[in-house]
Structure formats: C-alpha cells, structure tokens
Amino acid sequence: MQEFIRIPFDTLVARLSAILEANGCAPWVAQVIGLNCASAQRDGAHSHGVFRMKGYVSTLNAGGWVDGRAEPLLEDVAPGFLRVDGMNGFTVCALARAREAALAKVKANGCAVLAIRNSHHLGALSLDVEPFADEGLIALSFINSMASVVPHGGRKAALGTNPIAFATPRRDARPLVFDMATSVMAHGDVQLAAREGRTLDKGVGVDRDGNPTDDPRAIVDGGALMAFGGHKGAALALMVEVMCGALVGGKFSREVDLKQHPGAHTPHTGQSFILIDPQAGRGTLPPFVDRVEDLMGYLIDAGQTRLPGDRRHEARDDSMKNGVPVSAELMAMLEEMERG
Ligand code: NDP
Ligand code: PYC
The missing domain is CATH 3.30.1370.60 (Malate/L-lactate/L-sulpholactate dehydrogenase, NADPH binding domain)
Incomplete structure (x- = not known):
C-alpha cells in the first residue's frame, strides 16, 4: 500500500516550477509546465503528473533536445x-x-x-x-x-x-x-506498473521480439503496446x-x-x-x-x-479541498531534485 502526502495545490505548482526554472526553463515556461504537471496530479492523471518531473528535468539537460526558453x-x-x-x-x-x-x-x-x-x-x-x-x-x-x-x-x-x-x-x-x-494503455501507466512491480493484463503488449507479454518491463525495454x-x-x-x-x-x-x-x-x-x-x-x-x-x-x-471526466473532476475537488496526494516515493524524488 502506497503512502500519500497531501500538499496544497499552489505549493505544488510553485515547487515544480522552481525545479524547472533551476533546470534551465524561462520563468514563464517553468510556470506553465509546473501548472500543467501539478494539474494532472491534482486531477488524478498520475501517468502525466509529478511522476513526469524526472523526465522533464533529464530532458532539459539532454544536450539541446528541448529549448526551455523557446518563444x-x-x-x-x-x-x-x-x-x-x-x-x-x-x-x-x-x-x-x-x-x-x-x-x-x-x-x-x-x-x-x-x-x-x-x-x-x-x-x-x-x-x-x-x-x-x-x-x-x-x-x-x-x-x-x-x-x-x-x-x-x-x-x-x-x-x-x-x-x-x-x-x-x-x-x-x-x-x-x-x-x-x-x-490499450498510456505508456506512462506501463512505466508506473514497471516501477511498482505489477504485471499487466494479457494482450496489452509485445516484447522486443514481437511476442505477447504482460511484463511492463518487457514493453518499456524495446517492446510495444497494442x-x-x-x-x-x-x-x-x-x-x-x-x-x-x-x-x-x-x-x-x-x-x-x-x-x-x-x-x-x-x-x-x-x-x-x-x-x-x-x-x-x-x-x-x-x-x-x-x-x-x-x-x-x-x-x-x-x-x-x-x-x-467525472473521476478527474472528483479528484480535482478532493485535491483542492484536502491537498494534492503525492506518493511518499515521488515526494522524495522532488526533494532530491530540489537539492540539485
Ligand atoms: P483512461 O483509459 O484512464 O481513460 C480514458 C477516458 O475514459 C477518460 O476520459 C476517462 O475518464 C474515461 N473513463 C474511464 N473509465 C470510465 C468509466 N467507467 N465510465 C466512463 N468513462 C470512463 O485514459 P488513458 O490511460 O487512455 O490515458 C491516460 C492519459 O495519458 C491521458 O490524459 C492522455 O492524454 C495521456 N497521454 C498523453 C500522451 C502525450 O503524448 N502527451 C500520450 C498518451 C497518453 P476519467 O479521466 O474521468 O477517468
Ligand atoms: O504516456 O504514452 C504516454 C506518453 C507518451 C508521451 C507522453 N506520454
């Protein structure tokens, strides 16, 4: 069972934006992405919420693949x-x-x-x-x-x-x-399942040789989804x-x-x-x-x-009332990013 920490929405936006700015985004870009990423977490769209911060940060540092200051x-x-x-x-x-x-x-x-x-x-x-x-x-x-x-x-x-x-x-x-x-599912959800050691439903994907698999790691590691x-x-x-x-x-x-x-x-x-x-x-x-x-x-x-959309709206209401739930593991990841 995962432990969740509740964090006020505006605080989450500010913390994500600060991490993005520290990794090369212009202030307005950091604000837009921080808001977007925090909003996905707020709405319970976890495959595109705080979990993605690691991807944003490593991409910003990937030798010009993306321009965090683009106009x-x-x-x-x-x-x-x-x-x-x-x-x-x-x-x-x-x-x-x-x-x-x-x-x-x-x-x-x-x-x-x-x-x-x-x-x-x-x-x-x-x-x-x-x-x-x-x-x-x-x-x-x-x-x-x-x-x-x-x-x-x-x-x-x-x-x-x-x-x-x-x-x-x-x-x-x-x-x-x-x-x-x-x-069949978002790739982000496959990555989350791989992190959490879960198996997937049969018929979801194939491994790198094109054979059917329910192992999310095999899909992430050169395989594909249906x-x-x-x-x-x-x-x-x-x-x-x-x-x-x-x-x-x-x-x-x-x-x-x-x-x-x-x-x-x-x-x-x-x-x-x-x-x-x-x-x-x-x-x-x-x-x-x-x-x-x-x-x-x-x-x-x-x-x-x-x-x-009802689930996302309900998650949003709950997050705005009680704070956005972020797993303890993802909070630790954010804290590590904040330390630089
Ligand atoms: P889901 O399969 O979880 O949900 C798909 C839609 O069906 C949602 O609108 C959902 O509403 C609705 N739904 C789910 N269950 C029910 C139900 N029982 N009754 C009525 N409606 C239902 O989404 P995916 O896994 O396909 O996508 C996840 C996310 O990944 C999306 O936000 C997508 O934009 C994102 N994504 C982004 C990519 C990118 O390139 N940026 C690439 C691929 C995916 P609700 O949300 O309220 O549950
Ligand atoms: O979850 O499939 C996904 C995805 C691809 C790009 C961004 N999200």
Whole structure:
C-alpha cells in the first residue's frame, strides 16, 4: 500500500516550477509546465503528473533536445487556421501563447484549427481541451508521441500512443471531457506498473521480439503496446499521426529519434485542435447545451453510472479541498531534485 502526502495545490505548482526554472526553463515556461504537471496530479492523471518531473528535468539537460526558453511563433495563415511553431519548446507553452488568437478566430468564424508543430508534449490532453469548453466551445485535440504501438497486424512499433481528447460545454455543470490514449494503455501507466512491480493484463503488449507479454518491463525495454480495440484503435492512432505529423508539419512518431540525446524523454512532434462554437450550428434551435443535457439524461437512464471526466473532476475537488496526494516515493524524488 502506497503512502500519500497531501500538499496544497499552489505549493505544488510553485515547487515544480522552481525545479524547472533551476533546470534551465524561462520563468514563464517553468510556470506553465509546473501548472500543467501539478494539474494532472491534482486531477488524478498520475501517468502525466509529478511522476513526469524526472523526465522533464533529464530532458532539459539532454544536450539541446528541448529549448526551455523557446518563444513560440504564431502564424495567422487563414481566417480559420492558426499555425504555431513551438521553436523546439514545450507544446503547452505554445498553446498558452496561441490561446487568445485561437479564441478570436472562433469568435470571428464559428470554428478554427490550431496547429502546433516543432514542440514537445509530456502532459494530459484533458488539460488542453477543458479550458476551451469553459469558454463555451467544443474542442477536439490530437497529439502523436513516439513509436511505441504496433500497427494492426504488425509486430513492431510504428505508431505513438497518440491520445485524443474532447471537451464540450454542459448546462450548469462542468464540461464533459474525455481523454484517451489510442493504445490499450498510456505508456506512462506501463512505466508506473514497471516501477511498482505489477504485471499487466494479457494482450496489452509485445516484447522486443514481437511476442505477447504482460511484463511492463518487457514493453518499456524495446517492446510495444497494442492499440485499443484492435483495428479500430489502430485506425484512430493512424488518424492522429496524419492530424499531427502530416497536417501540422510535425514528425511522425516513428521519426522521433532520441538516440543522439541520452536522457531525453519528450516526443518532439505536433498537436492539432479543432475548435467549434457550437451555437453556430444551432441557429434558432434551442441552446446546444440543452441538447447535451438531453443526451446525458439518456445515458444515465440507460444505466451509465458515470461520465468520462467525472473521476478527474472528483479528484480535482478532493485535491483542492484536502491537498494534492503525492506518493511518499515521488515526494522524495522532488526533494532530491530540489537539492540539485
Ligand atoms: P483512461 O483509459 O484512464 O481513460 C480514458 C477516458 O475514459 C477518460 O476520459 C476517462 O475518464 C474515461 N473513463 C474511464 N473509465 C470510465 C468509466 N467507467 N465510465 C466512463 N468513462 C470512463 O485514459 P488513458 O490511460 O487512455 O490515458 C491516460 C492519459 O495519458 C491521458 O490524459 C492522455 O492524454 C495521456 N497521454 C498523453 C500522451 C502525450 O503524448 N502527451 C500520450 C498518451 C497518453 P476519467 O479521466 O474521468 O477517468
Ligand atoms: O504516456 O504514452 C504516454 C506518453 C507518451 C508521451 C507522453 N506520454
């Protein structure tokens, strides 16, 4: 049984930001990443929370793989299309800088595509889409990662874990958010299972020779994950490669090559967003959020016990009330990083 220590959210953000700044991030970058990483921990998205700090720090020290001081470059390419060159910095920082311009485009056009390239993402996508739904928009986002998933019928990794996240506003409730890797599980969860000495479900992945395995260490050590749902999940992972590696001008997961940068952990890829003002599609019909509530009602009537995103919202409420739970092991890791 793991021991958890509770830490106030703002204190956690400040401590993570200070570690990132001490490892070369510009103050504003450290603040954005610290907030992102603490928010994942707050929401119970542990595969992309405090556990990732070691990866951030070793990546920042991996001979220029990522630029913690990059200033993203915004390119207004069409009325409904905003491109951002992350300048080899972090994707969430590029998003932070592009957010207002993207919102203005949706306001003017009813929808917008935001395409971010040349950047690194190590976070939970729910945090990228939910703020747009807080503004009344539908947001759909894709990001590719590094080759760690076998294509359908294959035996070696060619796709990333490639998550898809979706957020929609609701009436008198927090946004409905789903956020899911297109692999059977996130690679971060495989790494956590390997650390904790757990075995995985059968059919989750293959070892470095392409043989099925339930050993997380075999998957981490040169093996690969399967896509969720067989050919269907693999097709979604393929779509994410197109939406990120091809559409935004980023790398395909297979093209991410960390070999020249020992210690680097961040995928250097692309991220795309489709943002929609839902009322634009409704005209004089009753409000969009009323229809969303009709649907939620049908699902609950049909026996759905919880909606996607509910667990994260509940974890967030608990964290904000009682402090963010961080395992004693991860706290010790943070303290070691703070000592430098
Ligand atoms: P999960 O399989 O845990 O959850 C996927 C979605 O299903 C979530 O929205 C979840 O809601 C929902 N859900 C789970 N159980 C239920 C249920 N019983 N009823 C209704 N809805 C349910 O997520 P993954 O393991 O696939 O992904 C983990 C994280 O890893 C994500 O945040 C993802 O963005 C991140 N990731 C990031 C990558 C990157 O490149 N940056 C790469 C790959 C993954 P809830 O959250 O409320 O449980
Ligand atoms: O958990 O699969 C993952 C992942 C890949 C890149 C960032 N997270």
